[in-house]
Amino acid sequence: MNYTNTLQSFAHNQHGQLTSIREAERGQSCLCTCPVCGEKLIAKQGGIRAWHFAHTSGNECENAGESSLHLACKEVVARASMIVKPCIGDDLQYLKIHKADMEIPVKTEDGLTVVPDVTICSSNNELTFIEIAVTHKIDLEKKEKIDSLKIPTMEIVIDSSMMEEWDWKTIEELVLHDNLRRYWVYEPQSEVIEKTDFVVNKGSNSSAYTNEFQTKINDVPVRVRQFDWGVSVWSGFDTEVNLKIKKIMRGFGGRWNPRYKNWTVTGSMLFEPMVAALEN
Known part of the structure; x- marks a missing residue:
C-alpha cells in the first residue's frame, strides 16, 4: 500500500539529535523542532492515525516528511559499519565502512563543487559516495561532476509513500541491506565493461x-x-x-x-x- 502524504516521522530533539516519533514524549513535551524550518513541533501519538510530528502553528512546511526521512536515511548510513553493494542476484556483497561523513563538499579538477549525501571511507582510505533519493534523484549536472571525480557512487532509492510511519529499523533494512534499491551512478569497473x-x-x-x-x-x-x-x-x-x-x-x-x-x-x-x- 502506498500513502500519498508523507507524515513527519523524525525531528530534532532538545539536544539537536534526530529522533523518531516513537522515541519522543507525547504532545509538546517532546521538545522537538522541525529539521527543515526549525519550528516547534507536537508529537501526535493517538490511537487512530499513524504517529507523527506536526508544527505547532498548524502550517506544515513543504516536504517536511520527505526531508526528515532523507536526513534519517543519511544518518543511518553515517553510523553503520557496512552497507550492501548494488546487485540483483542472491550473492550479496557488503562494503565495510571505516569512517563516514555527511554532506562534505568535494572539489572537481574544474573547480566545481559536489556535495554527496554521505562520503564513506574504507580501512584502506578508498572513498565511496552515497546518494539517497527520496524526492529527487541525481540530476545530470551532479552526475557529470561525479563522473569527473571517478569516485564510486551509489544511489539508494527510497519511496516515501511506502510507509505511513517510518522508524529506524525499517530504514536500516532498506538503506543498508536491500540490494534492489540501489544502483551504481559511477563505478570504475563499468568503464572497462562498457568498452568490451x-x-x-x-x-x-x-x-x-x-x-x-x-x-x-x-x-x-x-x-x-x-x-x-x-x-x-x-x-x-x-x-x-x-x-x-x-x-x-x-x-x-x-x-x-x-x-x-x-x-x-x-x-x-x-x-x-x-x-x-x-x-x-
Missing part, C-alpha cells in the same frame, strides 16, 4: 553474440543476447522489473553474473522462449 560490452561464460570459446532483442518493461530498457553457449539478459535498474526478470531467469535455471551485472543461462535454444517470457 560482451559476456564471458566459463567454458565458452566465443564471446560474440549472434542475435539480440531489445525491449522496454515499464519504460526500463531490457536487452537479450544469444551466444553459441547460451543467453544473457541485462536490464536497467528498477525494483519491480529486476524482480520480474529474476523470477523468469530462475525458471530457466539462469545465474546472476555480478561482474557484468546481467543474467546468463546455458543453451542458445532458450533465446526465443526467453524473449517470449519477457514480452508476457
